Amino acid sequence: MATVSLDNVRKVYPDGQLAIAGASFDIGDGELLVLVGPSGCGKTTLLRMIAGLETVSAGTLRIGGRVVNDVAPKDRDIAMVFQNYALYPHMTVAENLGFSLRLRGTPRAEIAQRVDEIARLLELEQRLDARPAALSGGQRQRVALGRAMVRQPAVFLLDEPLSNLDARLRQSMRVEIARLHRRFGTTTVYVTHDQVEAMTLGQRIVVLDRGAIQQIDTPMKLYECPANLFVAGFLGSPAMNLLRGTLHAGDGLALATAGGTIPLGAPPQMDALDGWRDREVILGLRPEDLHPLAADDPAAALEARLEVLEPVGNEVILHLRHGDLPLVARTPPGIACAPGETMHLGIALQRLHFFDPRDGARIG
Structure with missing residues (x-):
């Protein structure tokens, strides 16, 4: 096992394309x-740099305290599992599992022992x-995982x-992967x-x-306190609702949107929002923080028209429209509303998120 440390690591390709901008x-x-993100975000490039399959353009990469910028992949004490398994089709499972050990000149008895141990662990x-x-x-x-595990490396690298x-x-x-990690405790980048x-x-x-x-x-910190609009919209399924409007203060705060004014009461971010009154902000609402209420319930904060109802067993996903703004709510089953009808919704005021519309940064 080992630590992995990246200090302002960058990757710039010969054509000038910046793939990784100063990862630390x-x-x-x-x-x-x-490492998570959309296609093309650089996550696989970063993993390949740790593996030694991509060169480091700038910065310092350490594994186990040793600088490995110029160290060959085979000398980094890492094992990598690829998306396409990369098994040798002419070899048996046992031969695939023990292949890397044979290349290293490990004695046959030790290879057989390690292969049998991993095979039992993975039910192979x-x-x-x-x-x-x-x-x-x-x-x-499981064979691909076992082939990496049998080497007992300092670091596992798993690429999708x-x-x-x-x-x-x-x-x-x-x-299975979570169970294996708990058992072996090997440093792992996924x-x-x-x-x-x-x-x-x-x-x-x-x-x-x-x-x-x-x-x-x-x-959970990422989910409950996203640093910016990208993280807020990327993590969570269904995605966070994002409503742009002007923040007003009166008897509590309110957001004036294209679909109407939404009362926000006194959210925990009141002090941080003091300088944002009468300015445009983006309000973030997780789908589970919108609750259907009766029409005469004083806690109802907004009205929305139900467009699509998706029952998925233990919950129902509601696709709504507040004026011209789309909304998604997540509720328990048994909702008494049909597409086309108007719903009244309450908001979990203690779980609001606010973002700067200029740069997407979190407010408060």
Whole structure:
């Protein structure tokens, strides 16, 4: 196990394209850290720089306290799991699992012992003589994980390892990866574009956009206190509602939007919002913080027309429109409203988010 440290690490390609703009963060010994962001944000490039598959244009990269900017991948004591498994089709599961150990000249008895141990751990002991073509997608992914684990590296690097699996297998493999990390405690860097994977696996998450780090924090801190509009809109499914309007003060605060005025009472950010009165702000509301209420309920803050109702078992997703502004609410099942009808909604006033419309930064 080892720490990984990035100090103002940059990646600029020969054509001048900036892929990573000054990444600085530390990954603790035994930590599982997730790099997440949309396609093209630089997360895989950053992972490949840690692996040594991409050169570092500037800055310092350390693994276990050792500067590795110019160290070959094979000498970094890392193991990488790729999106496409990269198994040798002519080899059996046992041969695939032990291949890297054979390259290193590990004694045969030790290879057999390690392969048997990993196979039992990953429930592959009955498939050791099978070739990859005879395996399911989940089994192939477990072989790819096992091939990395058998080396007992200081750092695991996983590049979207579950993206080729169906939804059910992805869920089971997420649990498997979390269980294996708890057992072995190996420092792990996991790349994904899937926010569910990021939120459920990561002890901390690095959110990237266009090569720049937007925020680094624990999953719930990112969800409850996004640093800017990008993080607010990227994490959460359905995404956060974002309403642009002018903030007014009277008997409490109110937001004048294109769909009408929304009373906001006295939110926790009152002091920070003092300089924003009569100015434009963006209000963020998580779907679960909008609650259907009776028409005569004094807590109702706004009206919206229900357009689409999506029942998904334990909850219902409501797609609404407040004037011309779209809204999404998440409610328990049993909602007594049909598409086309007007709903009255209350707001969780203690869970409001405010953003600067100029640069997207969080207010308060």
